Amino acid sequence: MIRSIRLGLAFCLSMASLALLPPASTSALAAEASARSMELPAPDKTGGMPLMQALAQRRSTKSGFNGAPLPAQQLSDLLWAAWGVNREDGRRTAPSAMNKQEVQVFVALDNGVWRYEPRHSLTMVLEGDWRAKLGGGSLVLLYAAPTASRWSGMHVGSIYQNVGLFCASAGLGGFVHASNSSALDGTLPLPEGWSVLIVQSVGSLKK
Ligand SMILES: Cc1cc2nc3c(=O)[nH]c(=O)nc-3n(C[C@H](O)[C@H](O)[C@H](O)COP(=O)(O)O)c2cc1C
Structure with missing residues (x-):
């Protein structure tokens, strides 16, 4: 009982x-x-603005974002332009010392922070909307690399310039900023000795 x-x-x-x-x-x-992993549409490697026009348009835009998410195709194209594989041997759109490819690109979307994988897909590493903490925009790219490597700044700079040119070509706003790069310190699954060196807000602009 x-x-x-x-x-x-x-x-x-x-x-x-x-x-x-x-x-x-x-x-x-x-x-x-x-939603742990997400396939991206195949990147559209045709079209875009002629390179010299994109260079003429490249600039930092720090306000005026409308907050709308980018269409999946545009997100795919942007990530491929940033750090996608552009040859059959696995080399990328940006150069790296001895082709070691020691950079990881993360993208903060409205539903979480995702790691961009070389096979052109995303893996969720952190849930939630972290964009405001990272400086705002439709999305924020985070560039992680070995903190002490002399090459890391060069590698990351090549990638954010790819993105800057893509944004100019696609009529998107964006800017690189160091100020919010430590916002996710200790929460991203990074290799030992790596850190986020810089972040880049990207957004469609108010008309
Ligand atoms: C390495 C680096 C760090 C930057 N950090 C910041 C930052 O913390 N905050 C910010 O508002 N802009 C930042 N910027 C953007 C610069 O202010 C901007 O690139 C500069 O004013 C030149 O303008 P432009 O990009 O339109 O040519 C940074 C740019 C670079 C390349």
Whole structure:
């Protein structure tokens, strides 16, 4: 008798504690499980503005973003321009010392921070909307590399210039900023000795 009362009490307590869980956390976990990786559409490697015009248009735009997410195709094209594989041997749109490719590009979207993979897909590394903490924009790119390497700044600079030219060509705004680069320190899964060196906000602009 006493045993069955104890069991009943334990059951009630466990149901009560379940009821205390916010419903959002369950749905967030379900979303997390199904959205851990995301295929991107194949990049469109045709078209765009002639290079000399893009160079003439390249500039930092620090305000006037309308906050709208980029269409999937434009996100795909932007990431490929940044650090995509552009040859069959796996080399990239930006050069790297001894082709070691010691840079990881992350993109903060409205639903999380994602790592851009060489096979042109995204892997979620952090849930939530971190864009405002990272300086704002439709998205924010984070460039991580070995902190102490003499090459890291050069590598990252090549990549953000690719993005700057892509933005000029696509009529997007954006700017590079060091000020928010430590906002996610300790939360990204980086190799030992790596850090985010700089971030780059990108956004479509108010008409
Ligand atoms: C390495 C680097 C760090 C930067 N850091 C910041 C920053 O922390 N905040 C900011 O508002 N702009 C930052 N900028 C953007 C510069 O202010 C901008 O590039 C400069 O004014 C020249 O303007 P332009 O890019 O339109 O030619 C940075 C640019 C670079 C290349």
